[in-house]
Amino acid sequence: xxxxxxxxxxxxxxxxxxxxxxxxxxxxxxxxxxxxxxxxxxxxxxxxxxxxxxxxxxxxxxxxxxxxxxxxxxxxxxxxxxxxxxxxxxxxxxxxxxxxxxx
Ligand SMILES: [Zn+2]
Numbered sequence: 001x002x003x004x005x006x007x008x009x010x011x012x013x014x015x016x017x018x019x020x021x022x023x024x025x026x027x028x029x030x031x032x033x034x035x036x037x038x039x040x041x042x043x044x045x046x047x048x049x050x051x052x053x054x055x056x057x058x059x060x061x062x063x064x065x066x067x068x069x070x071x072x073x074x075x076x077x078x079x080x081x082x083x084x085x086x087x088x089x090x091x092x093x094x095x096x097x098x099x100x101x102x103x
Contacts, residue, residue, distance in 0.1 A: 010023050010024075010025065011023065011024040011025070012024065013027070015033050015034035015036075015037060016032065016033065017033045017034070017037040018033075018034065018036060018037055020034055020036065021034075022034035022035070039065055043062050043063070043064060043065075044062070044063055044064070044065060044067075044068040045060045045061070045062050046060070046061045046062075046063060046068060046071060047059070047060055047061075048060070048061045
């Protein structure tokens with residue numbers, strides 16, 4: 001049987017990055033920032049299609065969690081809009097069909 005009394009004993013310190021309280025234990029485990037900050041700075045790899053016509057390849061874009069969320073937001077937005085030539089010039093261009101796969 002477990003007893004979860006540890007909450008009271010948990011020693012807190014200020015996160016050096018955002019100033020929010022974080023458990024000292026966390027630093028002992030090798031983390032220097034709170035959960036929040038370490039999530040934000042976590043890197044995400046996102047496959048991105050590049051090139052035109054027959055010449056396309058998938059690239060792995062490495063971005064922070066923050067960038068990733070912005071990227072996803074953008075992706076969701078552009079799915080419901082007709083996309084003008086935006087972003088990279090060497091990205092997808094010309095007539096193409098967006099296939100909705102939501103169903
Ligand atoms: Zn923090």
